Structures are given as C-alpha cells and as structure tokens.
Amino acid sequence: STFVLLWCSPSNPTGAVASPALVEAVGRWAVEHGIWVVADEIYEHLVYGDAEHVSMPVAVPELADTCVVVNGVAKTYAMTGWRVGWLIGPADVVKAATNLQSHATSNVSNVAQVAALQAVRGDLAAVADMRAAFDRRRRTMVRMLNEIPGVTCPEPEGAFYCYPSVKGLLGKSLRGRTIESSAQLAELVLDEVGVAVVPGEAFGTPGYFRLSYALGDEDLEKGVSRLAALLAEAR
CATH class of the missing domain: 3.40.640.10 (Type I PLP-dependent aspartate aminotransferase-like (Major domain))
Structure with missing residues (x-):
C-alpha cells in the first residue's frame, strides 16, 4: 500500500x-x-x-x-x-x-x-540574475548535447540539470570497449576526458545522463565539447 x-x-x-x-x-x-x-x-x-x-x-x-x-x-x-x-x-x-x-x-x-x-x-534580484545565467547555459547545453549523434536531450523547464538519453550509444564500441550501460559509459567518460556525469542508474532510469549547468559558461562549453568529441568516436 x-x-x-x-x-x-x-x-x-x-x-x-x-x-x-x-x-x-x-x-x-x-x-x-x-x-x-x-x-x-x-x-x-x-x-x-x-x-x-x-x-x-x-x-x-x-x-x-x-x-x-x-x-x-x-x-x-x-x-x-x-x-x-x-x-x-x-x-x-x-x-x-x-x-x-x-x-x-x-x-x-x-x-x-x-x-x-x-x-x-532580502529581495530576489540576485536570484533573477542567477536564473538568467542558468537559462542561457541551459539553452547552450541542450543545443550542444542534441548535436551529438546518439544523444537526445529534451529542454528542461526548471532546476539546473539536463537529462539526455544516451540509449542511441548503447551497444556501440568506444575506444576498445562495448558500451553496455549508461553507468559504464559515465565511467568511461570520466576516465577518458575528465567529465563527470551521473548515470541514470542512480535515479532508477538507466540509459540517461544527468548533467548540471550550474557552472561557468566557459567550463560548460569546454566540458560538453570534450564529451561530444569522445562520443563522436562511437561506432
């Protein structure tokens, strides 16, 4: 019950x-x-x-x-x-x-x-400024993620996370390893390009990544670019 x-x-x-x-x-x-x-x-x-x-x-x-x-x-x-x-x-x-x-x-x-x-x-003026920055980074991250073959990212409406599907990459080979799960892929991403993501297994929904855009614009673009370059090698 x-x-x-x-x-x-x-x-x-x-x-x-x-x-x-x-x-x-x-x-x-x-x-x-x-x-x-x-x-x-x-x-x-x-x-x-x-x-x-x-x-x-x-x-x-x-x-x-x-x-x-x-x-x-x-x-x-x-x-x-x-x-x-x-x-x-x-x-x-x-x-x-x-x-x-x-x-x-x-x-x-x-x-x-x-x-x-x-x-x-206090008032929420500083929060409004922060929200505007998050909004800009949100749109940047969604655009960059959706440009990666095998990755599909819906546009989040709140918080500061993107939750793209990486199911299109499962079963493919990447740097000598067959990608069998999003958890395995997250570990590979961390090892190979130093980008930390949380696999969907942590939330009961395997096949997804959680990425945060609560960081600077330059670091965000650098991190997603590293991720994109690596995942583009999947065959």
Missing part, C-alpha cells in the same frame, strides 16, 4: 516542471486516497520560459493537513555548503521532526541560521 508520495517539481534529475493542472490533479488524488505528500520545493524559483511553479498545498488547500513542504537556501540562494533547510507542515509533524533532528544531527549552527535569514529576508 502507498502511504506517502514524494513530489519534486521542478525535478531533480530531469528538470521537468509539473503544470498547475497536474499539480492540482495529483493533490486531489492524494486527498481522495488519504495519501500524505512530501513536496520538495528546493528549486521553486528556478523555472524558465513559460513554466510555472505551483505549490501543491496552495493548489489544493484541503491537502494541508497531510502535506509536508521541504525547502532550503542551497539552490535559490547558492548556499549549498551552509546546510540550512526547513519544512512546513502540521504542527505535530513539525514537532516530531524537530525532536528527531535534534537527536540525529544536533542543530544548525547559529552563524548559518543568521546567514539564511538574511537571504530569505
């Missing part, structure tokens, strides 16, 4: 963003079936084009008593190393989570908490 739905939109690893209609439909389905929802909204401000992030308990208010929203400063405010996050949910759930947190990892340091408060209290 299903007790809880883990919901992540914008998505890691695909960069997909659920439409408002889908968010509402899933939320109402959860209410009707008595299923809890844990909604990961860490990428809520990183959406592009016409994509729109909608919080599920906002779209379906009657879900509020059986929904926990988790978020943090790592992505929106580029504060990954500060390790500060929060959850929003029913009071009894928050209290239980607080008790567990205090015994599991103690507490977030005061310095990190003050820094996080300054981030969330």
